[in-house]
Amino acid sequence: MAEKLGGSSYSYSLPTSQQVQANPHLGSAKIAGAFEGVQYKIDNRDSNTMLYMQLQPGYEMLTKPGTLVSMEAGVQVKGKMNFTFKKLFTGGEMTFAHFYGPGEVVVAPVTWGDVAQISMDGSTPWRYGKHAFLACTPGIQMTTKAQSFGKMLFSGNGLFVGEAHGTGILFVHGMGAVIARELQPGEQWIVNNDHLVAWNC
Numbered sequence: 001m002a003e004k005l006g007g008s009s010y011s012y013s014l015p016t017s018q019q020v021q022a023n024p025h026l027g028s029a030k031i032a033g034a035f036e037g038v039q040y041k042i043d044n045r046d047s048n049t050m051l052y053m054q055l056q057p058g059y060e061m062l063t064k065p066g067t068l069v070s071m072e073a074g075v076q077v078k079g080k081m082n083f084t085f086k087k088l089f090t091g092g093e094m095t096f097a098h099f100y101g102p103g104e105v106v107v108a109p110v111t112w113g114d115v116a117q118i119s120m121d122g123s124t125p126w127r128y129g130k131h132a133f134l135a136c137t138p139g140i141q142m143t144t145k146a147q148s149f150g151k152m153l154f155s156g157n158g159l160f161v162g163e164a165h166g167t168g169i170l171f172v173h174g175m176g177a178v179i180a181r182e183l184q185p186g187e188q189w190i191v192n193n194d195h196l197v198a199w200n201c
Helices: 085-090 149-155
Strands: 002-005 008-011 031-035 038-043 050-055 060-063 068-071 076-081 095-100 103-107 114-121 126-128 133-136 140-146 160-174
Touching: 031 114, 031 160, 038 114, 038 160, 050 060, 050 095, 050 133, 060 103, 133 140
Parallel strands: none
Antiparallel strands: 002 008, 031 038, 038 050, 050 103, 060 095, 060 133, 068 103, 076 095, 114 160, 126 160, 133 160, 140 160
């Protein structure tokens, strides 16, 4: 696949396997992967990160409204609302932009920062800051979860945070670089609350 920007072109290839990614500890490394009917690439990570998604015919991706950068003419887009009084009260995601292939869709965070992907196998939910959601595959369901009073006071995320369940890929973003760290059993790692993007513990 080739792209053309400012009169110069460059090419990149996306794998057809389940998922391939660069070392998550290298904050500026390009990440590429595939899941079901979408191939994706996270690029420009040292400046203004963008998520490129190549959708197969009929495959759907959900994104946060207002994050679209560009898309191919053959892609269909629909806005849908999933209203509940719980989401209204807790500040959960109620509106999504749904993109249907075939074609390429490019999205980016509304604020400068990095994008990271989380592979979910259905066994463990992931929690994320209430403004961290960017996009997901259709097998991911999102809701809200109440924090303890102490976490509410010091986390900077308020009483409620987002929680994702299901199988697929969840894309989150944060202001500045996003670095993944996998903890071993019994290992502890202290992160300033203002810099925590997503977690599953």
